[in-house]
Amino acid sequence: MGFAPDITERLARARSDLRMGVPVVLTSETGGAVVLSAETLGPARLSALLALGRPVLAITGRRAETLKARAYDGDVARVVMPSDADVAWVTSIADPADDLTAPMKGPLRTDREGSADLHRAAIALMKASRLLPAALVLPVPDAAAFASAENLTIVPATDVAPEGLSPLERIVSARVPLELAEHARLHIFRPDDGAEEHYAIEIGAPDRDKPVLCRLHSACFTGDLLGSLKCDCGPQLKAALRQMGEAGEGVLLYLNQEGRGIGLANKMRAYSLQDQGFDTVEANHRLGFEDDERDFRLGAALLDRLGFSKVRLMTNNPAKIARLTGCGVTVTERVPLRVGETRFNHHYLATKAKKSGHLL
Ligand SMILES: Nc1nc2c(ncn2[C@@H]2O[C@H](COP(=O)(O)OP(=O)(O)OP(=O)(O)O)[C@@H](O)[C@H]2O)c(=O)[nH]1
Ligand SMILES: [Zn+2]
Secondary structure, eight states: OOSSOOHHHHHHHHHHHHHHTOOEEEEETTEEEEEEESTTOOHHHHHHHHHHOOOEEEEEHHHHHHHTOOOTTSSEEEEEOOTTOOHHHHHHHHOGGGTTTSOOOOOOOBOOSSOOHHHHHHHHHHHHTTSOSEEEEEEESSHHHHHHHHTOOEEEGGGSSOSSOOOEEEEEEEEOOOSSOSSEEEEEEEETTSOOOEEEEEESOOOTTSOEEEEEEEOOIIIIITOOSSSSHHHHHHHHHHHHHHHTOEEEEEEOOHHHHTOHHHHHHHHHHHHTTOOHHHHHHHHTOOSOOOOTHHHHHHHHHHTOOEEEEEOSOHHHHHHHHHTTOEEEEEEOOOOOOOTTTHHHHHHHHHHHOOOO
16 A cells, blocks of 8 residues: 555545645546635635636525525526625625624526536535535536646545445543543544544443443533523533443443534524524524534444443434434334523423424
8 A cells, every 4th residue: 555545535535625725626527627615715725726717506405495596406506606706705705793784695596407416516615624515616628637736635526425335443441530520431423434523431331231321422512611592502511421321331422513504603603693593493504504414323333332222212303213214223212312401402302392393
């Protein structure tokens, strides 16, 4: 084996490049395109791009709906850039922050002809980079030569969203006595693809042959660490650990999928839209995301690595049960976890019940 990065490593590079505002090149059977994140775009790179040709701004069908733009490709819309478009125009289409104060963002013309494969892959790459799901896409004649001349990361579009989950390696485990559960061990898992690490907190020494009391918790910096009253995550985290401590055993999987998988910056954008009157689901849609972008295969993989196949799941979310079951985990019982209602999160919890099927 040589030293050159493989496709998984090149994808990790691509995510990192995009977060810094560096373009990447995507290829398909029919050609290739240079791709830039709308969120990290600067004037210098936009001018360089416009000198090459006229790019389109790829946005999701969700964002297109808000902007009243036609998404001919269903989940993706290819917005034609007006000739005088600048960084501010790109930002205003990608970011809903000023939708209410600047409602006249159209009419927007969208492309209908040709394939949207590269655009769809570009958006998937933005989501994986935890950026706004919007990308400038400009076809280039000889993509490989272009990438090589400009020293850009190049990846085939079909490899952007791999089918399988990247293997997770257990890096280290150690004892960490907790206030709520003294006999605790923290396990650190690291994926091969350079994405976030995930954690498992094992309480006691649960029998691997019996269903284990389990909480599948998604990271919430605001709720878990800051004690935010806008959600119920902090109290749920504590209650789960307390219950496991009292039972003497259990396993809490802490998945670093902040903001239901959109990342903290995007979650704060969603909070800002909630300040303008939108609910948690509407805010995600206006940003261009689905209601829930989490990957629950991670939870199933962690359980598998720890040797568990059956769980008593602490949740109020039936979709979590369905998605975990779909990944081969047997959920023998749902253990309700109803704590932490405040006057600030009452509406959030009611919306989860109404729109996401959470049980009250
Ligand atoms: N996008 C977005 N994410 C949010 C918002 N409020 C909380 N979150 C995230 O939602 C996730 C909550 O995860 P969980 O509590 O594990 O899951 P759940 O689907 O509510 O189901 P339960 O098991 O019943 O708690 C965390 O990742 C939070 O960061 C919001 O308004 N918008
Ligand atoms: Zn939360």
